[in-house]
Amino acid sequence: xxxxxxxxxxxxxxxxxxxxxxxxxxxxxxxxxxxxxxxxxxxxxxxxxxxxxxxxxxxxxxxxxxxxxxxxx
Amino acid sequence: xxxxxxxxxxxxxxxxxxxxxxxxxxxxxxxxxxxxxxxxxxxxxxxxxxxxxxxxxxxxxxxxxxxxxxxxxxxxxxxxxxxxxxxxxxxxxxxxxxxxxxxxxxxxxxxxxxxxxxxxxxxxxxxxxxxxxxxxxxxxxxxxxxxxxxxxxxxxxxxxxxxxxxxxxxxxxxxxxxxxxxxxxxxxxxxxxxxxxxxxxxxxxxxxxxxxxxxxxxxxxxxxxxxxxxxxxxxxxxxxxxxxxxxxxxxxxxxxxxxxxxxxxxxxxxxxxxxxxxxxxxxxxxxxxxxxxxxxxxxxxxxxxxxxxxxxxxxxxxxxxxxxxxxxxxxxxxxxxxxxxxxxxxxxxxxxxxxxxxxxxxxxxxxxxxxxxxxxxxxxxxxxxxxxxxxxxxxxxxxxxxxxxxxxxxxxxxxxxxxxxxxxxxxxxxxxxxxxxxxxxxxxxxxxxxxxxxxxxxxxxxxxxxxxxxxxxxxxxxxxxxxxxxxxxxxxxxxxxxxxxxxxxxxxxxxxxxxxxxxxxxx
Numbered sequence: 001x002x003x004x005x006x007x008x009x010x011x012x013x014x015x016x017x018x019x020x021x022x023x024x025x026x027x028x029x030x031x032x033x034x035x036x037x038x039x040x041x042x043x044x045x046x047x048x049x050x051x052x053x054x055x056x057x058x059x060x061x062x063x064x065x066x067x068x069x070x071x072x073x
Numbered sequence: 074x075x076x077x078x079x080x081x082x083x084x085x086x087x088x089x090x091x092x093x094x095x096x097x098x099x100x101x102x103x104x105x106x107x108x109x110x111x112x113x114x115x116x117x118x119x120x121x122x123x124x125x126x127x128x129x130x131x132x133x134x135x136x137x138x139x140x141x142x143x144x145x146x147x148x149x150x151x152x153x154x155x156x157x158x159x160x161x162x163x164x165x166x167x168x169x170x171x172x173x174x175x176x177x178x179x180x181x182x183x184x185x186x187x188x189x190x191x192x193x194x195x196x197x198x199x200x201x202x203x204x205x206x207x208x209x210x211x212x213x214x215x216x217x218x219x220x221x222x223x224x225x226x227x228x229x230x231x232x233x234x235x236x237x238x239x240x241x242x243x244x245x246x247x248x249x250x251x252x253x254x255x256x257x258x259x260x261x262x263x264x265x266x267x268x269x270x271x272x273x274x275x276x277x278x279x280x281x282x283x284x285x286x287x288x289x290x291x292x293x294x295x296x297x298x299x300x301x302x303x304x305x306x307x308x309x310x311x312x313x314x315x316x317x318x319x320x321x322x323x324x325x326x327x328x329x330x331x332x333x334x335x336x337x338x339x340x341x342x343x344x345x346x347x348x349x350x351x352x353x354x355x356x357x358x359x360x361x362x363x364x365x366x367x368x369x370x371x372x373x374x375x376x377x378x379x380x381x382x383x384x385x386x387x388x389x390x391x392x393x394x395x396x397x398x399x400x401x402x403x404x405x406x407x408x409x410x411x412x413x414x415x416x417x418x419x420x421x422x423x424x425x426x427x428x429x430x431x432x433x434x435x436x437x438x439x440x441x442x443x444x445x446x447x448x449x450x451x452x453x454x455x456x457x458x459x460x461x462x463x464x465x466x467x468x469x470x471x472x473x474x475x476x477x478x479x480x481x482x483x484x485x486x487x488x489x490x491x492x493x494x495x496x497x498x499x500x501x502x503x504x505x506x507x508x509x510x511x512x513x514x515x516x517x518x519x520x521x522x523x524x525x526x527x528x529x530x531x532x533x534x535x536x537x538x539x540x541x542x543x544x545x546x547x548x549x550x551x552x553x554x555x556x557x558x559x560x561x562x563x564x565x566x567x568x569x570x571x572x573x574x575x576x577x578x579x580x581x582x583x584x585x586x587x588x589x590x591x592x593x594x595x596x
Contacts, residue, residue, distance in 0.1 A: 014088075028549060032456060033083050036210070040084070040220040052213055 001072075005064055008045060012038045023060030038064075046072065075105040077137060079130075080113050080217035085226045095215070097518030098133045101140050108141055110134055110149040111193075113217035114171060116156060117492065124170035126491040127152070131177045132429060143187050148237065150193045151175045156206050189237050196229045215515070232391075242371060242393040244345055245287070246336060248354035249298035249305065249327075253281060253317060255379060258304055269314030276379035281316040283386045288321055292394055293343065296325035297335045297352070332359050333366035351393050430519055431590040433489040437521060439528055440596040442482035447472050449496045450484050453511060458550040460522065461511040462543070462557065475501065480508070481533075485525050487516050498525050502533065507543040524587045526561050532595060534580040541580060547572040 002020070009018045013029035024030045030038075039055050042048070042064070048071045050058070058064045076086055079096040086092075086109070093100065101108075112130050117123050134149065141147055152171050182188040197205055200222065207219040218226070250257045254277045255267030267274040268281070288294045294317070298305065305327050309318045324342050326335035332354075340347050348369040354360055355375045364372050371393060376385045442450055451469040458464065467475070476482055485498030497513040498521070512522050530541065543558055555574075559565060562584055563576040587593070 031458065031550070032214075033081075036081070036214050036216075036220060037084055037223075040210075040223070044221060049209075052209060055213060 001068065002065060004045065005042070005061065005068070008041045009038065009061065012041055018061075020061050023062075025059075042068065048072065074107045074109055075102055076109040076111055078111050078113075079115065081215045082111060082113075082218065084220050084223040085218065086230070087227060094517040095515030096133075097514075098137050099518035099520075101137060103142075105145070107146040107148065108137070110137065110147060112150075112152060114152055114154050114167070115491075116211065116217070120164055120166045122491060124166040127167070127170040127174050129433075129491070131174055134177070135181070136429065138181060138185060138188065141187075143185065145187060146237065147185075147188045148191055148234075149178050149182075149188060150191050151178060153194045153197055156202065191230075191233050196226060199225075236395050241395065242292075242351045243349040244293040244295055244323075244339075244343060244351070245284070245389075245394075246295045246297045246339060246350055246352045246370075247284070248356065248359065249296060249300060251355040252353060252375070253277060253284075254315075258300055258308060263304070263308045263312050266308075266312075268312065273379035274314070276382050278314065278316065280382040280386060283383070285316055285321060287390065287394060290394075293323045293345070294321055295339050295343070296322050296327060297332050297339065297354075298325075298327050299329055299332075300327050302327040331362065333362055336363065336367060336370060351389070353389070427588065427590055433491075433519070435519060435521070435591045436488040437524055437528075437591050437593045438486040438488075438596060439483055439525065439532075439594070440486065442472065442476060442484060446484050446496055447482075450482060450499045453484075453496070453499050453513065454509060457511045457513060458548070459514050460517060460554055461509075461548075461551050462507070462554055463509055463546045464548050464551060465509050467509075472501075475503070475508075479504070483529055485512070485521075487521060498522075500525070500529055502529075502541075505538070505541055507541065510543070520588060521591070522557065523561055524591050524593065527585050527587050528593055528595065530578070530580060530583065531585040534583070534585075539580050541578045543576040543578070545574040545576070 006018055006020075009022060010016055012034055013027065015027075015029055018027070022030070024035070035055075035058075039050055039058070043050060046068060048068070050067070050071070054067050054071075058067055074086070074090045075093070076082065076090055077093045077098060081095075083090075083092060090109075091102065091105070096112075112134070115123060115126055117126075130152075138147060152174050154167065154171060178188075178190045182190045197218075204222070205219055206217070207221070210216040210220050214220075247253055250259075250266075253268075255273045256265060258266055261267075267277060269275065269278045284294060296305075302325075305325075306319070309315065324339050326332075326339060328335070332352075336350065336352065337347070340350065346369075347367055350367075350370045352360070352363050352370050352372045353375060354363075354372075357375075360372050360375070363370055373385075373389060373392065376382060440446065447469045451467050451472050454461075454465060454467045454472075472482060481502040483500045483502075484496045485500075486496050487494040487498070494513075494516055497516045499509065499511055500507065501509040510526065512525070533541070541563075543563055545555060545558060547555065558574070558576045563578040565574050566577050568574045
């Protein structure tokens, strides 16, 4: 799942420089518009629907993984 | 391509497009190759107000259209209604406003050849209302269309762009047997072929009627068939069920020669390039021959069953003969419209942008930070990228601490006759320096930024402050405010290597005049 998420992030942010440390603070491409794009892609890929509170919290790769795991559990 | 919009629609357009601010028609960048106008019906409960707002969008569109060079393409989307709550069944105000808006676009396209109208319902009608709008993304990101539809929308829009850019094909070359009628003329005879009457003749009749309409829109029809010419002439003369007859074809090759040679001859006779030809034949061998011999001729697949002809015709039009949706369909109507167009335009459009802004009845309310708005202020410092002079991020705790240390924190609420935009700007002054000045991009384009800054500075002056410093710190996103302070009358005293600009202002001599189009209040 982690790899899948990384791939989605790479494709949404249009950069290969994405790893497990990626966060909104460190990644310039992770702006509000791409955050929205990322949420949509993740929702479609994993067949989930994030709550607004979760969407706000997903500020780093680690948080994305954590929230997604919670959803799929 | 530059897109004027009132909602978040970035994911629906290809990379490389630029976007206006939300509902911002003040800036029309000049070096764009094309402009897109995509306004979506706002979502609100007061139908009267909503209808009025849609009416005002006509004025905004006319403003933009008037300012764009006539040499540049403007693509305007029609408006449709993804969502409407009406407490009565007979409340048509919003629907009427949308109909009028769309009519205005068609009328404008009839007098401005650089304007192309794209019917958005062609896309939206493929989806149920519940899929078109996702309330979550509407509330989170102001999206008037479900972002999950971004990909299919982009594909559809790309096709529309092709239709706008491409020359449509000019000539349709048709086979006869089993293409325009069922059966083989040479075997079944002029009474034996299947045209009209019951199925499958009915399906071929439909196809012929459709082709006749196509020819009326200016497409040239020609025939290329392996038959005896004399038999076909006799059929055209005698069979009463045929819709397409000799007079509908500009040229024909009815003989036993190979079809590639025939089509080349047709091109010469009609003085048309082969690349403007489309060839329709039920026989796969003939299609393959033309594809091999004359690759510039377009050769679509032909349906195996006559009942598929309507769908086939639809794709034929869509792929080769459509220019773009509405104006073509409404060609006759547009004539009637044309007379009204200029009159209506004069009534609708304000010649002066300031008059237009004045008509909006803009209310600006400046308020010091308090427990009710601190959260919103902090959130704006976190989220605002474009109109943000220093891009400093604060939490609400940071802001509370700053106030305790003596910082002055102001926020701006904006409302106009169409609704209340809430708190959309903030300014933080730390002693003699402006720490933060930002506005949400959805209220830009109305000069509000100048009024906000000047009003606060004037207040500081009245409180005894004489001098003030300020900074512009460049980021990847805030280039648009690079010269903002200059425009407000501050002087730039230096600029460092990274592009950070340092300003100073003497409040005693500063010009605080604000255009009289706003109703301002300081709380």
